[in-house]
Amino acid sequence: MPPTQPPRTALITGASRGIGAEIARAVAATGAHTILAARSQSGCDEVAARIHGSGGHARTYALDVTDRASVAALAGELESGIDWLINNAGIAESGPLLARPGCEEEHEELFRRHHEVNFHGSRALTEAFVFGMRTRRYGRVVNVASSAALYGQAYIAAYGSSKFALLGYTLCAADELDGSGVTFNAVCPHYVDSPMLEAAVTRLVEKTGRTEEQARAFFRSQNPGGRIVTQEEVAASVVELLLGGENGMVVELDGSPMPRPRHPNENRTES
Numbered sequence: 001m002p003p004t005q006p007p008r009t010a011l012i013t014g015a016s017r018g019i020g021a022e023i024a025r026a027v028a029a030t031g032a033h034t035i036l037a038a039r040s041q042s043g044c045d046e047v048a049a050r051i052h053g054s055g056g057h058a059r060t061y062a063l064d065v066t067d068r069a070s071v072a073a074l075a076g077e078l079e080s081g082i083d084w085l086i087n088n089a090g091i092a093e094s095g096p097l098l099a100r101p102g103c104e105e106e107h108e109e110l111f112r113r114h115h116e117v118n119f120h121g122s123r124a125l126t127e128a129f130v131f132g133m134r135t136r137r138y139g140r141v142v143n144v145a146s147s148a149a150l151y152g153q154a155y156i157a158a159y160g161s162s163k164f165a166l167l168g169y170t171l172c173a174a175d176e177l178d179g180s181g182v183t184f185n186a187v188c189p190h191y192v193d194s195p196m197l198e199a200a201v202t203r204l205v206e207k208t209g210r211t212e213e214q215a216r217a218f219f220r221s222q223n224p225g226g227r228i229v230t231q232e233e234v235a236a237s238v239v240e241l242l243l244g245g246e247n248g249m250v251v252e253l254d255g256s257p258m259p260r261p262r263h264p265n266e267n268r269t270e271s
């Protein structure tokens with residue numbers, strides 16, 4: 001008989017809706033005890049109720065990843081630590097590279113907000129929980145980055161630069177903690193069917209006068225595989241990384257039939 005693994009405890013941020021909710025469901029289906037966190041605890045409660053309905057384990061917490069006190073309070077509540085951390089909470093808005101005259105403050109705020117949530121938020125959670133993982137010599141961190149962490153794209157410099165930062169941090173952490181029992185990996189989906197994409201569709205309709213269907217067709221056409229990635233595909237890749245032993249893996253999901261994994265740290269030449 002294969003050796004049985006103890007049930008893992010998994011923290012999923014941004015689990016109140018969208019991709020995070022699906023990741024929580026898929027992680028709970030492995031038998032793990034899931035902890036669902038987002039600013040909207042009621043949203044997390046609804047997701048947790050569905051997990052309970054399928055016989056899974058879920059608890060919820062109100063968490064703002066940009067609020068250090070909120071992160072510290074959660075770390076205090078989860079005193080015995082966690083085994084798996086999935087940094088999924090994120091925001092995405094578009095904007096021009098250069099501030100429009102008179103909109104300088106708004107422009108600064110757009111960049112600041114994206115970096116606070118998408119990069120520093122994930123870093124804060126990592127710093128709160130990875131020390132314990134390292135001490136126990138076991139842990140899995142999966143960061144939900146984006147195709148915007150792999151390629152440059154017009155009008156999303158705030159979002160793209162925050163996701164590049166997150167991916168860079170993931171790869172540095174993977175190298176620094178290599179061999180410690182704690183692994184760091186990332187998934188990089190292109191456009192995924194979620195409330196975030198629906199908001200982008202609405203914004204495109206408002207800005208360009210396209211119909212909703214035309215806007216959706218636009219986003220589909222941007223994915224190399226010619227279709228929108230599903231939340232289930234993202235969740236399946238996350239679970240694979242949680243259950244495996246890979247470290248420093250970056251999995252691109254672009255709507256093609258198969259995910260595209262790569263291992264950037266392995267391509268580095270030592271001086």
Ligand SMILES: NC(=O)c1ccc[n+]([C@@H]2O[C@H](COP(=O)([O-])OP(=O)(O)OC[C@H]3O[C@@H](n4cnc5c(N)ncnc54)[C@H](OP(=O)(O)O)[C@@H]3O)[C@@H](O)[C@H]2O)c1
Binds near residue numbers: 018019091147188193
């Ligand atoms: N949808 C896509 O096309 C796509 C593509 C590539 C990557 N991604 C990434 O996938 C992740 C999930 O995206 P999604 O499409 O599921 O977006 P979504 O539907 O807008 O969900 C975002 C989640 O993040 C949470 N969140 C936002 N700000 C937070 C904060 N300050 N503290 C705690 N939680 C916060 C939200 O919950 P509350 O509002 O309740 O806090 C929500 O649960 C994001 O990191 C996103 O960048 C999405």
